[in-house]
Amino acid sequence: MVSTNIRVVARFRPINAREIAESVGMKVDIKYYEGTRVEIETNSMSILGDNKYTFDHVFGPETTQVDFYEKSCRPVVDDVLKGYNGTIFAYGQTGAGKSWSMMGALNSEENKGLMPRAANAIFQLIQESEEGSEFKVSCSYLEIYNESIQDLFNTENKNLGIRESPDKGIHVAELTEQYVGSEEEIYQLMEMGSNNRVVSFTHMNATSSRSHSVFIIRVEQKTPMGISKHGKLNLVDLAGSEKIGKTGATGQTLEEAKKINQSLSTLGQCINALVEKKGHVPYRDSKLTRVLQESLGGNSKTTMICACSPHPFNLEETISTLKFGQRAKSIKLSVRVNAVKSSKELQAIVEKLTIQVKQLKKSNANLLKGIELLKSGKELPSEMQNEILSAATEAANNASQGSIKKKEGDENEDEEEEEEDGTGPSSEPLRLAQLQVQLDNVEAKYKNDIEILEEEIEEMLTSNNIMKEKYDKEVEDRESLEEELESILDENDKLVKKLEDAEKEIQYGRKEIESELDEALKTIEELEDNVVDLEKQIRAARENANLKPSTGTVNDFVKNISDAEARGKVMAELNALRENDKLQKELIEKLTNELNRAQDGYKEEKISNVEQDSAISQHEEAQKRAMDKLNKQVELLTQKIQESERDAKENEDAMMEYETDINRSEAQLKASKLVESTLNSSLEDMKKKHLELDEALVSMKLTLHNAELVKKGVKNIEPELREFLMNEYRNNSKAVRDQCDAREKNSSETIRKLKTELDEERANCDSLCADYERQIEAKEKLITEHKNTVESLEAEVEESLVEYDRIKEINKTLASGVKTEQQNNETKNKESAEIKATYENHIKQLQTDLEQLTIQCEKLKEQKGVASPASPSGGGNLGRLSNELMELRNTYRKCEFERGKLEEEANASRRQIQSERSKLRTSQQKVEIQKERIAELTKEVSLVHAHQTYRKDEREEFKKKREALLTRIEELELALEAKEKNNNIIKKNKIIKPITKSIVLNNVEANKNNQ
DSSP: OEEEEOEEEEEEOOOOHHHHHSOOSOOEEEEEETTTEEEEEESOGGGTOOOEEEOSEEEOTTOOHHHHHHHHTHHHHHHHTTTOOEEEEEEOBTTSSHHHHHTBOTTOTTTBOHHHHHHHHHHHHHHHSOTTOEEEEEEEEEEEETTEEEESSOTTOOSOOEEEETTTEEEETTOOOEEESSHHHHHHHHHHHHHHSOEEOOSSOTTEEOSEEEEEEEEEEEOTTSOEEEEEEEEEEOOOBOOHHHHOOOTHHHHHHHHHHHHHHHHHHHHHHHHTTOSOOOGGGOHHHHHTHHHHHSSOEEEEEEEEOOSGGGHHHHHHHHHHHHHHHTOEEEEOOOEEOOHHHHHHHHHHHHHHHHHHHHHHHHHHHHHHHHHTTOOOOHHHHHHHHHHHHHHHTOSOHHHHHHHHHHHHHHHHHHHHHTOOOSSHHHHHHHHHHHHHHHHHHHHHHHHHHHHHHHHHHHHHHHHHHHHHHHHHHHHHHHHHHHHHHHHHHHHHHHHHHHHHHHHHHHHHHHHHHHHHHHHHHHHHHHHHHHHHHHHHHHHHHOOOGGGSOHHHHHHHHHSHHHHHHHHHHHHHHHHHHHHHHHHHHHHHHHHHHHHHHHHHHHHHHHHHHHHHHHHHHHHHHHHHHHHHHHHHHHHHHHHHHHHHHHHHHHHHHHHHHHHHHHHHHHHHHHHHHHHHHHHHHHHHHHHHHHHHHHHHHHHHHHHHHHHHTOSOHHHHHHHHHHHHHHHHHHHHHHHHHHHHHHHHHHHHHHHHHHHHHHHHHHHHHHHHHHHHHHHHHHHHHHHHHHHHHHHHHHHHHHHHHHHHHHHHHHHHHHHHHHHHHHHHHHHHHHHHHHHHHHHHHHHHHHHHHHHHHHHHHHHHSSOOSHHHHHHHHHHHHHHHHHHHHHHHHHHHHHHHHHHHHHHHHHHHHHHHHHHHHHHHHHHHHHHHHHHHHHHHHHHHHHHHHHHHHHHHHHHHHHHHHHHHHHHHHHHHHHHHHHHHHHHIIIIIHHHHHHHHHHHHHHHHHHO
16 A cells, blocks of 8 residues: 555646736736746735745646646556556636646647546557456546536436445446447547536636536456456546636526535535544535545545636636645545456465575574574584575575675685684674675565465455354254244144134034024915915905995895894904904014014124124135245245355355365475475585585695695604594594484474475365365255255145135035025015015005995995994994004015115125135135245255255365375375485485595505605
8 A cells, every 4th residue: 555645736827818808907927936836926915925836746828738748647547557546636716727638629639638648548558568468448427517416428317326335435326337449439438428518608718617527437457467457547627616706607607606616615625624634524515525535535646736827817716726736735645556466476476485484494594503603602614604695695686696606615715714824704793794684674575465465364264254154144044944934834723723613603604594594484484374364364354344235225235234144144254354353463463573583683693794704804814924924934945045055156166265275285295395306406415515525625634734744754654644534534524424414304304394284284185175075064954954944835835725725615615505595585585576566466455445345334324324233343343454454564564674674685795705706816816826936946946956966076076186185195205205215325325435435545645645
């Protein structure tokens, strides 16, 4: 991560024709110093204050577009292809030249602005990149108009929202992203978006931008090494700050100016908060600052252009712009490369670091030994000096092999001179200090990479823990799902029991209704019979009461009545009529009582039907809730199956990582084998070198001793020479044996380390295999459990279907019963209508007969003057008969009213049956949907089984690879053992014997010389 400041440049435009024509009393002189400072002098110092400003670069009016781009913004564009985010935005008052600096003239090569030049530079850098690299370039264009974000590539996308995510950071949602392949396509998109921008005429600028625009260029690249980098370049053209008195804005232009000044004011507040390092920065107060949040205080290299006007009329705005740029210049930014290293590169870094660590450890050990020898007052052996120097130079990469050999030769010559002179080395501490400094530099160089690798290892461990937590959570969810399923099954059993009880109650109520209907039918039949009998009796009475007055005169009729026998007959007929009246009254009372009882029974039946309907509705609601729960459980099961598939995929990825680890371990084994071979070769070379040095040392000492003997003139040369040679032989052989023991110890130590590494790799391989097998077994167990739950759900659904079919059959029988009952009611209604018609006809006949009798009675009263004893009684009987007939008519009307009530209730029951049928249809549709869902689940289960078989084949292949790896490890162990034995043989045959042989030869040559 790199820390940098916002780069701020200032650009003064030339004075235009309108400003030249205007006359202003104040004079302004602008001076530029060394391209980084600007000084403003005026004859009105009251409004000026500090008149010197320093920036990263200052451009005068004569600056061309090419120079301005190359010196101000080219570094930001170049860094985008290195994986950095970059932002370039222009700030200043309206009419100060912001849009000219950013866009310029697209059709002119000389006057093109920053945006087209940046697009051209990006494609040039892509052409100059290394072969094999892949690039993707895309563009987006938006404007912020009246605090509303609009898409300039698609004008229908308005009021877009701002989102924040870990992957994309702060971005505009649903913004159009166009992929391009050349700078010409970018030019076309720029022109299209610029035409869609909102501009307006003001007194300060004929084409004043009424919105802030942001053109975004995204570059994604992938190197041949597998490294992925992505950079983003934000090119921002801000709308200018305005003074209403100068611009003359009115109406809609005035409202736009208010929004522009408000957003720029929020930008200034954010800059001040960042400069003063406040805890809260008000990015969210404006859409502009929210979009530029990463550019102002985040991961982006930012360049701000302060566009200024040199005319005195705009002096206040120019000074305000320069002060704003000075404040922004002190903002710190922390930028980083947006790159993802490949696994190969990380592996190479790890291998390189392991080799360097080994070298550093080796050189450090040699340095410690040398320091201990120096502290004890001993001289460093030349071999140790050579090893220390060679290791240090290799680790620091500061010398070549030729220079190392040259140093070794120089040091050997210095040692010989020191031995002759008898003086010790004096530059050893200096060399050790230099080597320690080189070691510290190397450690500091690779410390950052080691920390990054440690962080990646920690991330891998945390991801492993997260996977473990997910698996534990999945097990807990499965257990809770099983408990919920058991509770649902219990509730389903309870509902089934309730349904059976409700069906029994319905059957019992239906039987009661049928019995009551039978009783009512019987009573109706009895009433019909009684009515028939009554009609017969009335007809007979009418026939008996007919005295046939037309057969004779009135006197003959009176005589007949006065006769005792005739009078007795009439009295008998009247008595019979009274008895018939009594019987009719009793029948009517009985009929009314039976009708009341039937009405009460029907009301009770209605209440029982309502209760049964409520029970049925409750059962249906409970069944509906159970079906909803079943649907939810099925959805949960599908989610669990999908999660298990995702986990299986993650395990597969983990398996691939394990395989890569195994391949890496094989590579490490090969590297260790190469290291061993190099160590053995270097050991042999060192042994040969030691033999040569020993032989040279012995020969030099013999020559020196012979010279001294010659000078001294000693005569007994043979015994002294022999004794000297034997002492030298003992000392040299002891030194060589010590060196051989040390070399043997080092080689055995390396072999032991290699063995431990092999054991660790084998243990890691076994643990990985065991973990993988355990995960596979757990997933298989989870799949079988899911399968069992799905099968149990299928069984439950089948049971519910069977229950549904049974309820359907019951409803069919009920419907058929109701239909037959309706038919019976219709037939009975027809019969009752016929009876009514006949009864009304009989009543009419009785009325006519009664009227005739009353007329005849009145005639008799008029003729006799005084009524006979029989006539009043006959009139009274006729009155009573008429009253009874009226009562009978009223009761019949009541019966008709009750029959209408019964018909209305029957119609209500029919409607209820139709609603039940519709409910049954809806439940049938739900069952069909459930069947389809079960079929989909079965398909998913079959897919899971197929995936499981595929995983079994992969597991078999993994076992084969593991067995091959184990055999390879065993072969390497055998090779190491054989190599160790060969080292022991070499030690015995090639180190000791050549030394004795050389010493004997030297003794023979010395004897010859002495003779």
